[in-house]
Amino acid sequence: MIVAGCDVGSLTAKAVILNEGKMLSYAIIRSTARPEESAHSVMEKALEEACLSFDDIRYTVATGYGRDNIPFINDAVSEISCHGRGALWLMPGVQMIIDIGGQDCKAIKLDKDGRVVKFTTNDKCAAGTGRFLEVMAKLLGLSLEELGTLSAQARNPMDLAAACTVWAQTEVIHHLNNGTSIEDITAAINQAMAKRVAMIANSLGVERNACITGGVAKNVGVVNYLEKLLGVKLKKPPRVDPQVIGALGAAVLAYERLERNKEC
Amino acid sequence: MLNEFSEVAKTLSNRFIQQWKDDGKQVVGFMCSYVPEEIICAAGLLPFRMRGIGASSTSIADTYFGPVICSFPKCILQLAGEGKYDFLDGIILIPGCDSIRRIDECWRKAAEESHGKFPPFHLYYGVPHKLTDYSLEWFVAETRKLVESLERHFGRKITPEDLTHAIKIYNQGRILLTRLDELRAGENVPISGADATAVIISAGVMPRDAYNRLLEELLQKLSRSTNGMTGKKRLLLAGSIIDDIDLVRLIEASGGIVVADTLCFGSRSYVDLVEEDGDPLVAIARRYLSHKLCPRMFGSYKERLEFMKQRVRQARVDAVILQNIRFCDMHGSENSLYERDLEAMGIPCLKIEREYGPLVEEGRIKMRVDAFMESLNT
Amino acid sequence: MRKEYREYHFDRMVQSIIHFASLAYDGTPKEAFGMFRYAPRFREAIETILKTGEPGVLLLKMIDKYLIEVLTAHERGKKIALCTFNFSPGVLKPLDVVPICLEPVTTLGVMMWLRGLGEYLNYCCEIGFTETSCSAQRGALGAYLAGLGVKPDFVLCNSIGVCDTNATAFNFAAEYLDLPFYQLNAPPLLTDERSQKYHRQDFRGLISFAEEQTGKKLDVDLLREVIIETDKQDMIMCEIEDLMRLVPSPVPGIFNVFMYSAKYIYGGSKEATDVMASMLEVAKRNASEGRAGTTSGKEDARAFAVYVDHYSAQLRPWSWLDSKNISHLGCMMNGFWPVHAPYAEENLKEGTYIMDSTNEDTMIDSLADQMSRMPMVKQIRGPYDDPHQWLSDTMASIRTYKPDFCMYTGTIGCRNTWGAIKILARDTEKMGIPTLIIFGDAFDHRITSWESMRDKIDEFLTVRGILK
Structure with a gap:
């Protein structure tokens, strides 16, 4: 019994294929302007990986900003519920999920049965989201991974005025001109990011059993600093790219819904 | 019938305004529920609750306002700058909150610079932030000044009888709106939150006697209605002003139904009546200054919480949506206190920050309300 | 946390x-x-x-x-x-x-x-x-x-x-x-x-x-002490402010923040009076030598801040202005409005307060008047151009201290001043005073760093020809 989850975000689209509750494949692509197009492409890619076709899929749940415009799905569920479900499936017992995606940042609290009891998201602009890091990495001519790893070598990290992504660029240029080392600047960027995320997470109350998902989970600089700020070790999703948790959750929900429909 | 309200609520210069102007009568705008409509009405003028609907940018407003100001007054100034408030003959501004207060100078400067789109009558009306015997005394004097200014500018004496008559009409409207609340509180909800919002908003933007007639008709119809909505999660909407029916519709699209509110354009505008005995002007002043349901009345949070709880009970509310327009620190911070206190009572809350008007981020709001409804339904 | x-x-x-x-x-x-x-x-x-x-x-x-x-x-x-x-x-x-x-x-x-x-x-x-x-x-x-x-x-x-x-x-x-x-x-x-x-x-x-x-x-004897002490320190403060009118101003720019700190933290106490008296002495000495209050003793320009100062940078704004030989002539936070204040011109006298120690009632009234005229309480309570409000007070300070330029820095929380600053700045510009509005936060350096703000001020001073 094959099901799929499809997460169409504003920057990337993700798809996960499950068979009998086991993951067969997943795919991540850059989103295009049309959500249905992105959904189709990413599904095709994931299906190809699993040597399957659209006809093999029994149930699809979509999530993400573009979820309502996808023709081939059975159900649409919010990212927050999907992230909660996906994280719990990978990391049983997890009680808090911090997800930092391209355009937003969310903190989700689950009860012991995995139900979302409370969540919050950033209310602002790109500051505190993956977009911020992308802009900064581009400005410094670094890859996202380098932005994460270089900060470990910082000697004298300073505070970066990073309330606004656009202005933070001016600040970074300022530091570059003053001869501040790239390592110190990357540390400042990661710290600024972590501080904003910590504030969001703290407003929900941090649980010991917490994990981090989303593209930014790949930035070790941000994650390390965030752990320091929150005083907890953050679990990272095993086996899969942390970006696909939403799509995975959607696939798990698809599986569960199909099972439930069968029972009825 | 609902279409009529919806039309009125969605059109800035609605057909009632047009008719009123065609009859050669005048309109006075105001933008805070602490302005006594009764007095404007008693002067033979039509009080018009100003709104920012339909603004598609804030380019004109940003010429005057700084960057960290609520988008509601910005949208209003924008519309005025575009000539969309050309039906106004006057405007009364007050220190409702700091963003609303500062439209005063921005409005005047914009008026100086844009030739004839702005009304000739302009008054700044002070409203204290606390109720004591001396603040009431100050406010009564301020209200007398308001009466005199209107009389002087519009050339019509406001008699105690005029005031008494206006009080009656407005009280009647408030009583009718309370009946609408009662209907919404029933098991079978005969009207969606979006439609109810349209009905409530209409009260501030059309002649009240005509409004009362229309509303009475609607109430009769609704009370006979048998195909109400059941089984949906019942929501209460609280926080910063909402006069955007589509925002309520967006919230309800996630599967819940808004059955009550504690909003300024909503229940806060009609829950308390003006006393009908004694000096009518003093009675009006007392009603407005006693009104503690806006966080501008600092130090009265507990009374507001009590009001919130009462409405939650009355309308059998399942969950509360606490929202604030960005830069509205008063509602934003108080929403957190509500969240703490309501959740302690077992009432789930969703707290969101949003923009007003052209800046509303539909996708973001939908995502959060969807998730909230999903969490209520599992 | x-x-x-x-x-x-x-x-x-x-x-x-x-x-x-x-x-x-x-x-x-x-x-x-x-x-x-x-x-x-x-x-x-x-x-x-x-x-x-x-x-x-x-x-x-x-x-x-x-x-x-x-x-x-x-x-x-x-x-x-x-x-x-x-x-x-x-x-x-x-x-x-x-x-x-x-x-x-x-x-x-x-x-x-x-x-x-x-x-x-x-x-x-x-x-x-x-x-x-x-x-x-x-x-x-x-x-x-x-x-x-x-x-x-x-x-x-x-x-x-x-x-x-x-x-x-x-x-x-x-x-x-x-x-x-x-x-x-x-x-x-x-x-x-x-x-x-x-x-x-x-x-x-x-x-x-x-x-x-x-x-x-309420202890009436202590009340009298406070009234008398407040009057004394206000007199000294006004004398310092009067000296600020001199060109060059003999008052070090940082004294302004000292003055209002003393008033806010310990107004009405002997200690605050001592701080004021000590500042007055320094200012008088400078004046008698014809020196500016800057470290170099020179004054190349005069600045006035129409709202608050910028605090979140280890006092760098003051040292920087000082290093540029710019006399900082205070900000709205200095506007306490005692009756002797040099900026309290004749037509603005009713906006001032006096310390009247005649009896308990006059003393309480004096304190009430003082409280209702505290910086901000006085200036931003009503329409910006009403009598005794932001515009009239700013204009009075400009006429008194004759700055070459004005600056606005505030906090992003300040609806009140951000709501009217663009309009106020037009008025001061009309008076011939170049006015710079800076987006930053006086208490949170994470909004805009002082270095960025400094560069903007520097550029402004050059472009507007204030510093040659």
């Missing part, structure tokens, strides 16, 4: 820095400045203060004494009130109440600490403040809400009707900590009889409230 931050008592941290800094000058300057090498995080701010000599030392000693009073209040059986900055603290002395002057304490934190008060600012948001709330309260208040400072017994707010975001913070604190709350409310008008009466009755309400909280009666 990070775990580490929860280990430290906020007030004690601030006090110990100030305390040791204030002792530094008891030795030789060489010893003092040698020692600062070991305090790299506080060094810049402390050095800037101590470079002024005796006034700086007296100021630090005064603040130290104040903080000790706060720290020991409860053990001395006194009640503590959480107060807005624009709350003349002398008012509370005869009521036997010790104030936590919230914004000044935030200012001390952001001035002294290299990393500012980010953790405390954020903590307020974590428990429910909007991120757009004013940073002046969120700073130190974060510590009090987290239980990391002394515990206030009640809350007194003098910003209702003046500033919503400020009032909201105090309202929130009272609810969150479950404390009794009293608010002084400013109507939009100031000098008409009706508003005057309102203020005086409102202030009497405050006295009754405080008496109720402490169980003690």
